[in-house]
Amino acid sequence: xxxxxxxxxxxxxxxxxxxxxxxxxGMLLTEKQLIELAxxxxxxxxxxxxxxxxxxxxxxxxxxxxxxxxxxxxxxxHLMQTRQRLEPLAAALVAEHADTDQRRAMEDCAAEMGxxxxxxxxxRFLVSDKAFDELMEEACPNRFLTAALAPLQTHARRIWxxxxxxxxxxxxxxxxxxxxxxxARADAGGAAAAMSSLMTYxxxx
Numbered sequence: 001x002x003x004x005x006x007x008x009x010x011x012x013x014x015x016x017x018x019x020x021x022x023x024x025x026g027m028l029l030t031e032k033q034l035i036e037l038a039x040x041x042x043x044x045x046x047x048x049x050x051x052x053x054x055x056x057x058x059x060x061x062x063x064x065x066x067x068x069x070x071x072x073x074x075x076x077x078h079l080m081q082t083r084q085r086l087e088p089l090a091a092a093l094v095a096e097h098a099d100t101d102q103r104r105a106m107e108d109c110a111a112e113m114g115x116x117x118x119x120x121x122x123x124r125f126l127v128s129d130k131a132f133d134e135l136m137e138e139a140c141p142n143r144f145l146t147a148a149l150a151p152l153q154t155h156a157r158r159i160w161x162x163x164x165x166x167x168x169x170x171x172x173x174x175x176x177x178x179x180x181x182x183x184a185r186a187d188a189g190g191a192a193a194a195m196s197s198l199m200t201y202x203x204x205x
Contacts, residue, residue: 007047010040012130014048018057018068019130019157020123025070034066055151057158076159079152084199086149090140091179091195092188098139103184105135110180117173120166125173126157132176160202175201 004012017023017037035045049066052058059067098106109132116125133153137146160168175198182190 006040006044007051010038010044011048011051013038013040014045014052015057015130015154016123016127018052019126019154020161021158023068025068027068028061028065029068030065055154057151057154071159071162075155079156079159080199080203083149083152083156084196084203086145086152087199088192088195090136090142090145090149091183091191093142093145094136094139095183095186095188095191097141098183098186102135102139103186106132106139106180106183109135110177113173113176117170120169122161122164122166122169125169126161129157129172129176130154132180156202171201172198 014023014034014037023029023037031042031045031049034049035042038045038048040048049058049060053060056069059069061067094102109128112128112131113125116122116128130153133150137150140146160172175194179191179194179198182194
């Protein structure tokens with residue numbers, strides 16, 4: 001497993017609170033509050049805030065505070081429209097270029113997702129889904145592609161959680177596992193097709 005910096009751990013903690021709507025859209029907070037919520041020091045949390053602001057999950061309002069961004073009425077459609085084009089390409093590249101350790105980590109992630117489905121644990125699934133996205137980012141050789149996808153994936157998780165159900169999670173897990181199995185076999189075409197199927201499923205109401 002990768003060793004994460006304190007700043008990345010702070011980012012993961014705050015991202016999870018935003019994605020699971022514990023920090024609700026439109027909510028105003030202070031840096032001090034986010035430091036307490038993240039459980040990390042000021043410098044790592046400031047770095048995390050910068051990343052979340054870049055991803056447009058937090059808006060820095062001078063002399064006012066930090067606001068969790070709202071979810072627009074067209075955000076879901078636009079996010080999935082873009083992901084449907086980009087995610088299959090990323091999956092194909094990862095299937096071609098991932099090393100043995102990365103493929104093994106993907107398979108571990110698939111097993112973890114299966115346990116989330118068995119336990120009906122939506123929040124734990126989101127943690128696994130984030131881990132999957134980061135494994136994909138690590139294994140994909142196209143940094144421009146992964147830079148474009150990272151904020152889309154986080155926004156999509158937040159929107160997904162707002163209307164999530166155990167049934168929808170199980171369907172998502174099943175399709176994630178199909179993607180991962182194709183990557184493990186180094187089947188680029190199969191990985192792209194499986195990812196396209198996953199994106200189509202996530203587009204459905």
